[in-house]
Structures are given as C-alpha cells and as structure tokens.
Amino acid sequence: MLKQRLMIQIGIAMAPITVVLLDVLLVGPDSGNELVQTIRSTGATPFIAWTVALFMGHWFHPVDGLKPVVPEPWNYALFGGLTLLIGILGFWVIDADVFSDWLPTLMVVLGFGAGSLLWPV
Amino acid sequence: MTTTGKTLAATHATLFLSLVVAILLAMFAPRWVQTEAGAWVVGILALVFVATLLILTSIASFADNIDNNSFSYLLRKSTLDTTFYPWALAAYMGRWFHPVDDLQSPLGVWGPVLLMATTWGMVVLGDVMRRRGKRIWPWLVVSLGFIAGSLTWPA
Known part of the structure; x- marks a missing residue:
C-alpha cells in the first residue's frame, strides 16, 4: 500500500514536468515550426485530430459501463473504416489548402463522439 | 486530519510543486x-x-485487481479517483487543435501560469467533490480542459 502511494506521488510529480520537457523538445524555441504546421494545417491534420479524440472518447465517455451503439465486431469495422476514410481523404484526396482554421476542432468533436459511441471502454 | 486526508494533501502539494517546476x-x-x-x-x-x-504505469497495470486489465481500463477507472488525466490530456489537445490558426493567448506569458493554476484547482476541486460523494463528469472535464488549453497555451 505504501509503495503504491509512493509510486502515485512520483508519477504525479513527474507527469507535468515530462509534458513540458517533451513539448519544449518537439516544438523548440519558435512557434509556427514544422511540427506545429504538420499537426494543424497539413493533410495529416484531420487524421491526427480524429485519432487522438477517438481515444479520448474511448477513455472519457460520459457514462460508466457504456456499451457500443453498434454491436461488436461491427463497431470496430465502422470506426476503423471511418478512420481509414479520413486518412485517405486528408492525405490523398482533399487539398490541404482548403482545410480551415476550425477543422482540427471539428475533427476533435467528431472523434470524441465516435470514440464514445462506438468504442467506449 | 485522517490518513486519507493527509495522503490527499500530500498529493495536492506534490502536484502543486510539480506544476511550479513545469x-x-x-x-x-x-x-x-x-x-x-x-x-x-x-x-x-x-x-x-x-x-x-x-515503468510506473506498467507496474500499476500488473499490480491492480481489475478484470480484463488494460491501460484503457486503468485510465477510465482513474476518472473515479482524479480529474488529472482527462484534464491534462484535453488541455494538451486544446494546445494543438484549437479553432484558429496562429492563435495567441490573450493572457500572454500568464497563459501557462493560469493553465497550471487551473490544473491544480481542477484536481483539488475533483478531490473535494469526491470526498462529498460527487464526481465531475469526465466528458465535462475534457471539454473544460480543451477550452483551457486553447485559450492559455495555443501552439
């Protein structure tokens, strides 16, 4: 029990510092760099935002004990297919120039909804 | 102060110090x-x-008593104990996926400071509510964290 508490304290102490260290390494001293551009305004943007939000919906959906609205294994096929479609559209079909400012946020909202409805843990 | 209260106070103090260092x-x-x-x-x-x-996460995964143990189950279960993980992850998402390109925080250099302060406040509030038998919904924590990350720490 004591060890478990100690581990939790160590984890809590390290987590925020780790996030900042990684962020400083990845973003560097300047804003508007390549990583920021890649995540926010390239063909990868919809896929990255959707996938991250899908996991957030998977973990943090609104109802404990929630079951997928589409029965297994079709739920996997559905959100897997949607993820594939978004990847194909973003990377190969739609010109990244038409992506608007609010697209990342829209993909987050849709991804969170999909993760909650189709893949709740 | 009970043992649980002392543990909670120690956790809040640790988080506070960690956020200051961050x-x-x-x-x-x-x-x-x-x-x-x-x-x-x-x-x-x-x-x-x-x-x-x-390593700590791996040890925690093997040491708990949850059926169908997995990282995802642990993370979901953690929302019963703390608001930290949904808040922190959502704030980081807000940093990257906010609605306006080249967004600058209206709070300037105080933005990250406010984010750290609200992070600490949200964790403490969640713990206080839990001790009273209530819980802040994870989806609400995620929504607020996303907004906080967008406004205070946009990339």
Missing part, C-alpha cells in the same frame, strides 16, 4: 534547447522521465 521549465527550457549541450540535457531528462513513467 512553469519554470516552460519559461526557460526553450532557451536551453537553442544550444546543443542544452538540447542534450533536456533530451536526456525527458527520456529518463518518460521511461520512469512508463
């Missing part, structure tokens, strides 16, 4: 990584921290 790092480390030696130091530190957290 703010200082966010302010000064971008200058350090401009030099090769500084980048190495930050890189090695980050590697050690990530490795330690992964």
Whole structure:
C-alpha cells in the first residue's frame, strides 16, 4: 500500500514536468515550426485530430459501463473504416489548402463522439 | 486530519510543486534547447522521465485487481479517483487543435501560469467533490480542459 502511494506521488510529480520537457523538445524555441504546421494545417491534420479524440472518447465517455451503439465486431469495422476514410481523404484526396482554421476542432468533436459511441471502454 | 486526508494533501502539494517546476521549465527550457549541450540535457531528462513513467504505469497495470486489465481500463477507472488525466490530456489537445490558426493567448506569458493554476484547482476541486460523494463528469472535464488549453497555451 505504501509503495503504491509512493509510486502515485512520483508519477504525479513527474507527469507535468515530462509534458513540458517533451513539448519544449518537439516544438523548440519558435512557434509556427514544422511540427506545429504538420499537426494543424497539413493533410495529416484531420487524421491526427480524429485519432487522438477517438481515444479520448474511448477513455472519457460520459457514462460508466457504456456499451457500443453498434454491436461488436461491427463497431470496430465502422470506426476503423471511418478512420481509414479520413486518412485517405486528408492525405490523398482533399487539398490541404482548403482545410480551415476550425477543422482540427471539428475533427476533435467528431472523434470524441465516435470514440464514445462506438468504442467506449 | 485522517490518513486519507493527509495522503490527499500530500498529493495536492506534490502536484502543486510539480506544476511550479513545469512553469519554470516552460519559461526557460526553450532557451536551453537553442544550444546543443542544452538540447542534450533536456533530451536526456525527458527520456529518463518518460521511461520512469512508463515503468510506473506498467507496474500499476500488473499490480491492480481489475478484470480484463488494460491501460484503457486503468485510465477510465482513474476518472473515479482524479480529474488529472482527462484534464491534462484535453488541455494538451486544446494546445494543438484549437479553432484558429496562429492563435495567441490573450493572457500572454500568464497563459501557462493560469493553465497550471487551473490544473491544480481542477484536481483539488475533483478531490473535494469526491470526498462529498460527487464526481465531475469526465466528458465535462475534457471539454473544460480543451477550452483551457486553447485559450492559455495555443501552439
């Protein structure tokens, strides 16, 4: 029990510092760099935002004990297919120039909804 | 103060100190990584921290008593105990996926400070509510965290 508490304290102490260290390494001293551009305004943007939000919906959906609205294994096929479609559209079909400012946020909202409805843990 | 109360107070104090260190790092480390030696130091530190957290998470995964144990189950279960993980992850998402390109925080350098303060406040509020038998819904924590990350720390 004591060890478990100690581990939790160590984890809590390290987590925020780790996030900042990684962020400083990845973003560097300047804003508007390549990583920021890649995540926010390239063909990868919809896929990255959707996938991250899908996991957030998977973990943090609104109802404990929630079951997928589409029965297994079709739920996997559905959100897997949607993820594939978004990847194909973003990377190969739609010109990244038409992506608007609010697209990342829209993909987050849709991804969170999909993760909650189709893949709740 | 009960043992649980002392543990909770210790957790809040640890988180507070960690957030203060994180703010200082966010302010000064971008200058350090401009030099090769500084980048190495930050890189090695980050590697050690990530490795330690992964090891701790792995130990936690094997030591709990949850059926169908997995990282996802642990994370979901953690929302019964703390608001930290949904809030922190959502704030980081807000940093990247906010609705306006080239967004600058209206709070300037105080933005990250406010984010750290609200992070601490949200964790404490969640713990206080839990002790009274209530819980802040995870989806609400995620929504508020996303907004906080967008406004205070946009990339």
